[in-house]
Structures are given as structure tokens and as C-alpha cells.
Amino acid sequence: MDLKGSDTVPGPRVEDRLPQTTQAAAKIVIVGGFGVGKTTMVGSVSEIKPLTTEETMTQAGIGVDDNSGSATKTATTVAMDFGRIRISDQVVLYLFGTPGQERFWFLWSGLFEGALGAVVLVDTRRLEVSFEVMGRLEERGVPFVVAVNTFPDAPRYPVDDLRAALDLAPEVPIMECDARRRASSRDVLLTLMRFLHAMTMSRSMT
Template sequence: MDYNSSDTVPGPRAEDHLPHTAQAAAKIVIVGGFGVGKTTMVGSVSEIRPLTTEETMTQAGIGVDDDYGSDSKTATTVAMDFGRISVTEQLVLYLFGTPGQERFWFLWNGLFEGALGAVVLLDTRRLEVSFDVIGRLEERGVPFVVAVNSFPDAPRHPVEELRAALDLSPEIPIVECDARRRASSRDVLMTLMRFLYALTVRGATV
């Protein structure tokens, strides 16, 4: 993401230790195309120092990788990002950010294993890169919500226009966010948890 800073707090912290009150944990994946802000989101919301696998972009990727924003983006995730957040005293979410470059998508299958749900991070300047992302989640049956990352120069569209463009069912939440901000990213995760809860309740009553 083409932002220079986030709310990430560097260095070791007491919060790096799993809270003693934690009773349950869930795996959540953050997916999206190249440069949509996945690393930024994991870093901004994680209560521990996030693990990243960013490598410097080189000329070897020219003609192979998505080069959108390459004039300001100098590194890209090649394996995954990892973070953790406690949404309640009892429930902990483990966050896995996927690589955006298509040549690394073979890693997605492993990251999807055991995932309770997903956040599809969206850049409205490049809606087309989300089609395959959403298709892969649907194929694997992973529930997801869509978060529209608020880039300063990105066009804004009504939610229903986005829903139609992405061919999403009415039940799938679409929310706006600023991936740099801890509170905004946490709100996205809470939207996902409420959606997953609703699916569980609906399944239990069918």
C-alpha cells in the first residue's frame, strides 16, 4: 500500500504473550491483489509485532508481476504476513495475509486450510484483480467480507454498484476501511465475525 506509515507499534511488547484468558482461537486470512494493503492491515491491527515476508522488488518481476504502483512500492510479500488480535478476552484471531503477486498464489491453498473466514481487501482503481481472488474463496467455501481500502486517489462507488460489479450475493457485507488505522481494520474483522456468527445461526435454524 502506498502509505508511509501505519499505527503499528514496533519492538517487543508484553502483549506478545498470549493472554491467559484466551479460550478459543480462529484463523483469518486477508486476501487481495498486489498492493491493496494486506501487509498494512495486518501490521496496523496486530497486537504483536507482525511477521512479514517482504522482499525487495527487482527487475526479474518485470513482465511477470503486476506492476501497478511500482513507482512507489519497493517490496512485496512472497509468502505471508502474520499477526494476532484479541477480539474479546476469550477469543483470539490469528491473521494471515496472502501474497498478492499471482506467481505466489500457489501458497494460498495452504493458507486457506483451516481458515474460519476471510477479508477480501479491495482497491477500487483495480476491481478486476479481485475477481479471481473471490472466485478462489468461493471454490473453497471460505466465507468472506469485502473491505474497500480508502486510497486517497481511488474512485468511490455506491455499495450496490460494487456488489453488482463483483457479482456478490446480497448477504455478503461490503465495508469501507483505512487499512493504516488500527480501529478501522479492527472494525473490518468485527464485521467478519458478526457475519460468521449470522451464518452459524442461520445454519442451525435450517
């Protein structure tokens, strides 16, 4: 068989390869309503070129998708976003961003499978969409933290007021973040990892 004209599958880029010191990996899901910044967060914090499934929004979504507060948004995730970040030389996180449009929420169950924890991104202009998101996580027993994405035109509220409005349990971390900034997104993930570690230690003592 002559393979001279065949296409070859390129190997991973050197910068995308995991270090040999990696000992453990965890799956983290980034969830939230439409247009809250999930794709932005994955892209800002991923150490590899993220995989995205963004498609241009069309007239078909008018009257179906709630884009209040995101009227300038021209593309949306239709399957998932994927990225990766090393927390240490030994631990790596695989990041999966979920689609925000309600008509794509049927995909969430598969993305939640095997997830160690989740980040719930919140937009203060549309707090109501967060209840269904958090409810789905609670139903599946996926621990989560809440990150309030600070859009320039979004109202700002004290964190305690947001906790009360979202009816969050006292132990669930909630913080502000800027999903566009790598350091801010990284801090959210570190908060999630500390929360998961605290949960594990608490269970081991009971």
C-alpha cells in the same frame, strides 16, 4: 558439554503472551491482489509485532507482476504476513496475509487450510483482480467479507455500485476501510465475525 557460549532462544515478550482467559482461537486470512494493502492491514491491527516476509521488488518482476496502480511500491510479500488480535478476553484471531503477486498464489491453498473466514481487500483502481481472489475462496468454501481500501488517489463509488460490479451475493458484507488505521481494520474484522456468527445461527435453525 559446555553450553556457556551457546545462543539461547529468547522467550516470548510479556506483551505477546496470550491472556490466561483465552478459550478459543480462529484463523483469518486477508487476501487480495498485488498492492491492495494486506501487509498494511495486518500491521495496523495486530497487537503483537507482525511477522512479514516482504522483499524488495527487482527487475525480475517487470512484465510478470501487474503493478498498475501501485507504481511506487518497492517491496512485496513473498510468503505471508502474520499477526494476532484479541476480539475479547476469550477469543483471539490469528491473521494471515497472503502474497498478492499471481506467481505466488500457489501458496494460498496452504494458507486457506483451516481458515474460519477471510477478508478480501479491494482497490477500486484494479477491481478485476478481485474476481480470481473471490473465486478461489468460493471454491474452498471459505466465507468472506469485502473491504474496499480507500487509497487517496483511488476513485470512490457507492457501495451498491461496487457490490454490483463485483457480483457479490446480497448477504456478503461490503464496506469501505482505511487499512492504515487500527480502528478501521478492527471494524472490518468485527464485521467478518458478526457475519460468521449469523451464518452459524442460520444453519442451526435449518
